[in-house]
Amino acid sequence: MSWGKRAEMIVHEQDPYNAEPPPGLLADAFITPTDVFYSRNHGPIPDLDPETWSLRVDGQVSRPLTLTLDQLQAFEHVTLSATLQCAGNRRADLIRVRDIPGEHPWGRAATSTATWTGVRLRDVLDAAGLDPTLTDGHVAFDAPDVSPIADPPQPYGGSVPLTKARGPEVLLAWAMNGEPLTQVHGAPVRVVVPGYIGARSVKWVQHVTVQPGPSDNYFQATAYRIVPPDADPKHAGPADGISLGPVPVNAAILTPADSSHPPAGRTHISGYAYAGGDRTVARVDVSADDGATWTQAELTHSDDRWTWTTWTLDLDLDLEPGRHVLAVRAWDNTGAQQPQSPEAVWNPKGYANTSWDRLQLDVV
Structure with a gap:
């Protein structure tokens, strides 16, 4: 299945779909067309009905919310352009140094730029009664796509520091390049966290939680960490290595x-x-x-x-x-x-x- 992508895409895995464009195709436009934008997935791609989708917002807030898509879209709309980059971008060069079993050989095009439309996450958190004086903690995101990469399998999730989540650039987005999100890119709603690795821009988001520390989800606590060359990444934990967040130059x-x-x-x-x-x-x-x-x-x-x-x-x-x-x-x-x-x-x-x-x- 092509998921609406161009035939030229370099497909690293079909199920779940993981693909990047040839570099020359990425060079054709400053804003990457949706059918060229790279796609990174860890489990089967959900097919959610916008009519029944809802977002739960809870945790360290005084007024927990459950929002339908119409209710979410009642907040002020924001459109911004932002680049997302996979943490594994250009992994192929590292594989040539020493093999990295089980990981896709991403080239230099696991990076793309789109125009996103949605609402500010901070506006939704404020509506849920987030204490404006609270500065420590994380905002966690949960999605329904169950990944077998985790042992045992679990739905995908992650978190960002509360200070980042409050930035005006962090969105709950329902549109990409002026059109509703496609299924492969997180429809009906996804998180967009500009400046952070793409793994923190959780797709198909259904749950937002304000909490004291980072998410304990596998993809926050174990995966997406840089550990020393002699470490076993399968057993890395929150105290091991470097948890990836902002993208280095x-x-x-x-x-x-x-x-x-x-x-x-x-x-x-x-x-x-x-x-x-x-x-x-x-x-x-x-x-x-x-x-x-x-x-x-x-x-x-x-x-x-x-x-x-x-x-x-x-x-x-x-x-x-x-x-x-x-x-x-x-x-x-x-x-x-x-x-x-x-x-x-x-x-x-x-x-x-x-x-x-x-x-x-x-x-x-």
Whole structure:
């Protein structure tokens, strides 16, 4: 089943559906068409009826709510553009360093940008009587898609800190790129948490809970953690490793294609850079000789705070015919940059590969 996606999608798994577009297809537009947007799922994709769907909001609130879709849509509507990036984006490079059994070899296109419409999560929390002076804690999200990855199987869930949940950018969204959410992208309602790994933007959300600490759901407490190279990720827990949240600075090359055959001379190179949390992309450098020399790319910043930055460069590939390595690195506004090698960031789950993105060109 294609789930309304283009035939060119690179399908890593059919059931549940996990797929990303070819990088060149992702480069075609700043806002990613819905039929190109990557899809990451952990269990069978639910088919929920908008007429009977409801959202329970409870926990540390004084007025617990149960909202129908019509009642949710009675809150002020908000539309914003935001990039989502899978925590396993560019895992394929890490797998080439050392095998990561059981994990999909995501390439550089498990990242996409859409325009989302919904309501602010904080408005719903306020309506439920969230204490405005409460600052500690998490807001947890639960969905009905049961994943066999957890042992025993359990529905998908996760949480974000209360301080993030109160941000005006965090949405309960029912529309994507001006159309109702499709089933594969979380219809009828999903969470959108800009700046955080895509795993925290829980799809098919049915339950929101304000609580003292992070969710104990498998996908918060055990999965989506960076543990040391010698650790067993299946037995990681809340005290182990680093729980992933804000996306570290990353950049990737979308055109030309890997192992393509450009002629010597001026070559148009393009890609994206993205920094989550409260950071922005400050600079992107491109090299045609695997980092021996660098040229700064031209950046296209969006007026939308939560989107990627696209970059382009017409680089003079005045090189001898043969194989050459193109590399890119990004810097964020704190001065942090991408590490040089995938070996430096390898971890047993293959998360957060922020090393320089590289591809080979066979100059003719």
